[in-house]
Amino acid sequence: MSKHDTIVAADVLVTSPGRNFVTLKITTGEGLVGWGDATLNGRELAVASYLRDHVAPLLVGRDPARIEDTWQYLYRGVYWRRGPVTMTAIGAVDLALWDIKGKTTGQPVYQLLGGAVRDRVLTYTHATGWDVPQLLDSVDTQRERGFLAVRAQMGVPGLDTVYGVTREAAGYEPAGRGTAPAEEVWDTAAYLRHAPGALAAVRDHVGPDLHLLHDSHHRLTPNEAARLGRALEDVDLFWLEDVTPAENQEVLRHVRRHTTTPLAIGEVFNTVWECQSLITEQLIDYVRTCVTHAGGISSLRRIAALADVWQVRLGPHGPSDVSPVALAASLHVGLATPNFAIQEYMGYEPLVHEVFRHDWSYADGYLSTGDSPGLGVDVDEDLAARFPYERAYLPVARRRDGSMTDW
Numbered sequence: 001m002s003k004h005d006t007i008v009a010a011d012v013l014v015t016s017p018g019r020n021f022v023t024l025k026i027t028t029g030e031g032l033v034g035w036g037d038a039t040l041n042g043r044e045l046a047v048a049s050y051l052r053d054h055v056a057p058l059l060v061g062r063d064p065a066r067i068e069d070t071w072q073y074l075y076r077g078v079y080w081r082r083g084p085v086t087m088t089a090i091g092a093v094d095l096a097l098w099d100i101k102g103k104t105t106g107q108p109v110y111q112l113l114g115g116a117v118r119d120r121v122l123t124y125t126h127a128t129g130w131d132v133p134q135l136l137d138s139v140d141t142q143r144e145r146g147f148l149a150v151r152a153q154m155g156v157p158g159l160d161t162v163y164g165v166t167r168e169a170a171g172y173e174p175a176g177r178g179t180a181p182a183e184e185v186w187d188t189a190a191y192l193r194h195a196p197g198a199l200a201a202v203r204d205h206v207g208p209d210l211h212l213l214h215d216s217h218h219r220l221t222p223n224e225a226a227r228l229g230r231a232l233e234d235v236d237l238f239w240l241e242d243v244t245p246a247e248n249q250e251v252l253r254h255v256r257r258h259t260t261t262p263l264a265i266g267e268v269f270n271t272v273w274e275c276q277s278l279i280t281e282q283l284i285d286y287v288r289t290c291v292t293h294a295g296g297i298s299s300l301r302r303i304a305a306l307a308d309v310w311q312v313r314l315g316p317h318g319p320s321d322v323s324p325v326a327l328a329a330s331l332h333v334g335l336a337t338p339n340f341a342i343q344e345y346m347g348y349e350p351l352v353h354e355v356f357r358h359d360w361s362y363a364d365g366y367l368s369t370g371d372s373p374g375l376g377v378d379v380d381e382d383l384a385a386r387f388p389y390e391r392a393y394l395p396v397a398r399r400r401d402g403s404m405t406d407w
């Protein structure tokens with residue numbers, strides 16, 4: 001790319017090969033294309049509009065090489081800072097510009113981030129089971145696929161549905177298609193009576209070596225979280241995730257006082273500032289921020305740097321609603337970041353891999369990037385166009401008395 005190359009187009013692709021994805025395509029005058037994931041599960045069109053209607057016109061004519069200046073321009077210039085829509089849009093621009101810079105220099109992005117500090121990235125995937133035997137089977141399936149770390153989620157006796165768990169052996173899809181969110185009934189007391197025993201059964205089944213993770217998905221009060229963390233200490237979890245909503249971060253002090261079970265929080269965070277107290281007060285062991293929803297590679301590196309000062313490690317969010325473009329970006333950060341611990345990899349349907357062709361790969365419990373210039377992903381636009389957006393929502397959770405609860 002010559003010094004005078006400029007952005008000539010910024011287009012937004014919304015496609016739904018089994019689930020909705022929003023992807024930003026930035027094109028330069030010299031024909032270079034960069035891709036960025038802009039998917040925000042359940043609110044996809046908000047980000048698509050933010051990009052199409054407000055950001056794309058500002059990108060045309062800009063120097064694609066000025067990644068940080070573009071990030072600062074879109075973050076500090078918008079006035080209405082932070083939040084998932086704004087930061088997912090900025091994240092998509094950031095990913096696309098890093099992709100272009102890699103293609104300009106002929107280097108995979110991790111080389112531009114200082115080169116590899118590891119050869120491959122440890123990953124974990126999901127095991128779910130409505131009852132304990134089904135959960136053990138699901139864990140075994142993932143172990144047979146070579147995973148060294150598995151998240152275990154289970155049904156709860158007395159509840160008809162539990163988010164993240166299916167009654168069939170198949171994995172769950174977070175967002176359900178339809179014109180309104182599914183309504184689920186949640187009972188924390190029933191969950192707390194059941195989860196410790198179910199997770200202890202998994203640990204007994206798999207032995208001491210498999211890394212086990214569990215996601216409480218924001219559902220507990222601080223004291224419930226403290227009780228659960230203490231009850232799980234002998235299960236030796238790699239982490240207990242999102243024990244309680246993290247708007248009020250001071251409450252984690254109570255949890256931390258009562259349990260040494262490692263805590264992971266951050267998948268719903270959008271900037272380093274939301275992570276700040278949890279990191280500097282040592283209230284978490286892992287920060288879960290996602291390379292898209294937290295504002296891109298440039299932003300995730302800032303979070304990693306702050307976390308490193310406090311010996312907090314990264315374990316970025318990587319469900320099916322983070323596209324293969326974002327997973328690639330997260331892996332490039334993972335290869336080049338010393339305190340990157342583990343990458344979530346829920347997996348994708350085969351069609352998604354066809355739409356988003358990528359050079360990253362899974363083997364024997366680890367994910368590896370390729371050495372293609374940029375992020376190593378290309379979008380089959382013709383194939384993507386065959387799957388138009390379909391309205392889908394994440395469920396909502398209510399207590400048995402009908403009141404809304406966190407999830």
Ligand code: CS2
Binds near residue numbers: 174215217320
């Ligand atoms: C979950 C996600 O993977 C996880 O840790 O918290 O499945 C989350 O529920 C979805 O990404 C929401 O869209």
Ligand code: MG
Binds near residue numbers: 241267
């Ligand atoms: Mg989670």
